[in-house]
Amino acid sequence: MFGRGSKIYSILFLKCPRCHKGEFLEANPYNLGNFNKVKEKCPKCELKYSLEPSFYYGSMYVSYGVGIAISVAVYILIRLLNLDVTPMIIFVSIVTTLFVLMPYIGAISKSIWANFFFNYDESVSKQITPKSNK
Template identity: 65%
Template sequence: MFLKGSKLYSILFLKCPRCHKGEFFEANPYKLSNFNKVKDHCPKCKLKYSIEPSFYTGSMYVSYAVGIAVAVATYVLSLIFNLQLSLVSLFISIVVVLILTMPWIAAVSKSIWANMFFTYDKKIAKNIN
């Protein structure tokens, strides 16, 4: 895949930031029993995902930015599709979209946060099956 080796690949597919092969989360973000639980280590390259206790607390700032981006995208899509929504309807639609995408926003935010601190290592990725 042409994105492999880029931070965007790791973020969008929720993969290990170092090898891009191991899963980053215990389960799908929408599986609420394991909601947003990051694995301790990469199952492929053994990278420890947490640098320090409460490492992912900083991802809340990223989550805010991603949430704003989703809200703006919802508004822009309502303009593109020429939906004549009242202000209240537009507000309700943005809130509904944010609630529905909340697990995805939280997961992507943690992935973005991890990718700020870990980099892709082509040598390690090449040696993993």
């Protein structure tokens, strides 16, 4: 379910939507020098990641949904742990969590957006051979 070949694998590990082997981003989401910069194409299967200029603007809508889901998860977690906290502490907890996860939320949102448009192709993935260390 979460292995190579599933969209969840591509999304969570920020891999190419088609081959699941190439990196999706230029650098780690927390590298602020290349903040969530998507590569032009997959280094393994040569898939062009952007279908048109401003292709990833739609990922802002996905980012909103992911942020809401994380906010709800933090709230439910606080309630499940029976923490006796004020609404202000709950608010600060949610805002802090969103702030800390902001780079990863942005990266995952772009990956989700790309996975709407590109599908895994097992035949392409099998053609890619690992580089030998000689």
